[in-house]
Each structure stands twice: as C-alpha cells, then as structure tokens.
Amino acid sequence: MARREGAAAVFGVVPMLRSRPCYCILCAVLGLFLAWLLLFGSPTSAIAQTPKGPVSFINDIAPLLKENCYACHDAKKKKGKLEMTSYETLRKGGTKDDPITPGKSKESYLIDVLRATDASRMPPKDVGDPLPKEKIDLIARWIDEGAKLDAGVAANADLLRELRKRWSPPTPPEKYKYPINVNALAFTPDNKQVVVGGYHELTIWDAATGKLDKRIRTRAERAYGMLFLPDGKLVVAGGRPGQEGDVRIYDIAAGTDGIADPKVMLKELVQSDDSILALALSKDGTKLAAAGCDRIVRVWDLPSGKLEHSIENHADWVLGLNFSPNGKYLASASRDKTAKIWDLGAKESLVTFPDHQNPVYAVAISADGKLGISAGEDNNVRMWQASDSAKQIGKQTKSLGGHGKAIFRMAVSNAAKPLLATCSADGTVRLWDATAGSALKTLSGPNDWVYAVAISPDSKLVAGGAWNGEVRIWKVDDGKVQTAFNASPGYAPAVKTEVKK
C-alpha cells in the first residue's frame, strides 16, 4: 500500500492522484531546461509570467495576496486590522493608513513591508520566506502604474469570488492515467445505476454490469457528498481543496455538461472558499443540510429554496451530517473530535458527544430518535443517548467496536428494519442492525481504504468506493459481490515491462 498522509488528512488534503515519477519526453526536456538554468543562471524574465501590458490587479496581484497574505489578512483574522478581501478594504489600510501611494511604490508601506529585512517584513519571518523579488517588483509596477482596479470589478467585490469567476475547470481526461480516489457515490432512485465522483466529473455506472453509462462534467474537482432528492434530481457537495466548495443540484438525465448547461446544472445552493464535505436530507425530503471546511452547517428548506440556518457549532471541519427521523434535529460529526446534535426548532445545541477523542467522520440518529450513532478515526462505532427526554443525554450506551482502522462514512437505509453500513480504512464495508447495534456482515474486497458507502433505495444492494478507484457492489441478503469495477474511465493499471539486458 502506498504511503498515506494519515487518516485525519483524508478529506480534502490527500492529493487526488498518487504522484509518481514520470519519465516521459516532456519531463526529460523540462529536466534539461532546468539543468540549463542551473548552469547558466536564472533568466527569470524568461520564465516569470510578467505581463507585457499594464499589470492587472485582479489577474496578477489578487492571486498573490490570496496565496501569501490571506492566511492572516482575511475577513476573520485581519491582522494589524488590515483586511485584503476586497480592493476597498486593502486601500482602507489597517492600524496605519492606506498602505499604497498610487504612482509611487517607493513611498508605499505595502512595498516597504514586502522588502523589509527586519521584524516588519511580510509575510512575517516565522511563517516563511519573503516573496520572490520578481513578485514584489510586479506589485511595485502595479502601484507605479497607478494601483488601478480593473474595469468591471467593483471596489467592494469579494476578491476570492472574483477569482473564482475567472477560473474555469479543466476537462476530465478521456482515459484516466491514475485511479480516482472515490470520495462519494450514490445509487440512482431506480436502484439500477451508481453515480461516482470523478475528476471534475460525475461518472454513472450500470450497477448490474459495471459498464460506464455516462459522464457529466462538473466545476467541482471532487465530490464528497451525494444524494438524490424525492424528485429524482441529484445534489452533490464538493469542491477544490483549499480553493472553493459548492453544493449544486443536477438533472443527470438532461445531458453531460454540468458546468454551463442550465438544463443539467439546475441550481447552485452555495459557493464557499473551501470544500463542502457532507450532505444530509431529512426523511420527508424537504430539508437539506451541507457543511465542510468552513465549519458552517447550512440548512435549506428545499420547496422554497430558502437558507434557514447557518450554524457555527464546531471548532473544526464538519465531516458528517444526518437528520433525526422527524427532521427536527441535525447531527454533525467533526474533526474537532466531537459529534453534536442541534435542535433546529430551538436553534441551540442539544448535546455534545466527546468520547471518540479523535476526529469523528460520520454520524446518524437511530430510527426512534433516541440514540446518536457515530464513528471515526478511533475505529469504533459508538451509540449514545440523544433524545432530549433522556436523563443521561450524551452518555455512551454502547461501543459496537467496529473496524480495524478508521471509519470514514456511514449510510442508513430507509427499510423497516434500518440497516447501517460503515466503510473503513481496513478495506471493508460492514453492515449493522441500526436498532440493536449488532454486527451483521463484513463485506471485504476492495483491498484499499474504502472512503464511500451507499445503500440502494430498495435496501437490496450496498456499494463501497475505495482509494484505488474500485467500486464494489454487494447484495445485502447474502453478502455476495454483484459487480466490481474501477470507476476511473479508461484506466488500465500500468504493466511493468522488463528491461532486457
């Protein structure tokens, strides 16, 4: 098994494709070029992307600020009271005045701090190197040219949003060179197909044969959460790690362009500055919840499309969500090592379950609403008091034990006797009786971390998706594999060729 960055880093931080050394001609040429650079000094002007015309704030300067300064000068941190999220706030300055004197870079405090060698240097010395000289020169040139804002960008426009507008997603490879890490999958309402998150796309596979039926392009690089609405439309939560996140609604029957075709990409519920990792739908199909790296749990009333709640109750990424069967409570799991239940009516936190003492990846509420069920990095599925009438709310009633390694996701069926499915880094999917909390079956096979799990609407099938791209579909009744395929279109594992001596 390849080296991993630790299970806690799974959601969003692990690179999507395993990086391997590349021996192609292109890289060889690049290597020669780099060697030439080393030998003959660095012709920075030849490689730095210095614009020929006037320097553009939004295209050239804003990305530099975002990359190097936003960690401390965004709307939340505002170090030195300076916020750089818009041109207006940048020019307003912080504890000092406007750090920019248009036309005069040498008199601009912004350039002073970038070129400083003492403690006033930005970014501060303890966080890293100064900006490269050519980047500072570029900012200075922009100031000398008048420190202008581009036409069409409002002075108070959120720069992250403006940068996202100018970004367009790459086309997914026709044939995948490396397997996709499957982070999310869902059965279609007719139980016949499985939708899997690909690289800037959704791929749709026949659940009986494992044949690729369709590919739908998406803006999001990865899908982290997926569910079908009662009307057959698909909601997908996802994003581009560290860059953006979204929750979008698709009509997967209407076409293949989920980026620009309004018949396919029906609606964007939210756009955020980092990935959205979890989704949940109330049993009656009217409330949708989503959350992720920005820690905010958002709840929409679907019939009206209204955002009803924006809950900030966790200290770190929210990794899992689930409604109580009556739709009145929302359970959340977080990297902050707790699972919580939020009372949507009273708009307050009802209970915090602290026993995992490790990141909690997934959470559910039992069919009678009385128990919280959670799992995560500590390998355990735990059950605890969740109902508000229970005297010992938040107290663990049962540790189901569970997997040999971290548990990433859980799925609960709608059947009369609800079935709970969990998936784990130990390479298995396990089935549980969600009421009694007893183990039913262990479904093994993917031989790699299983990140995603889904139960078919008719509760007859369960699907697991793994790090190595494999999707396996088992029959619930006998635990046999119905089909297994790699959800990376066109991927053919490299065949090692012997070098003849």
Ligand code: HEC
């Ligand atoms: C790791 C955090 C951090 C990063 C990254 C950072 N800064 Fe700062 N910045 C600070 C702190 C802290 C202060 C307040 C310093 C003080 O008051 O002594 C500050 C103050 C400033 C000020 C003075 C604001 C005022 O009016 O007092 C400017 C200008 C500035 N930073 C520019 C930048 C630029 C440009 C970048 C990116 C290239 C950057 N900073 C990156 C932490 C940071």
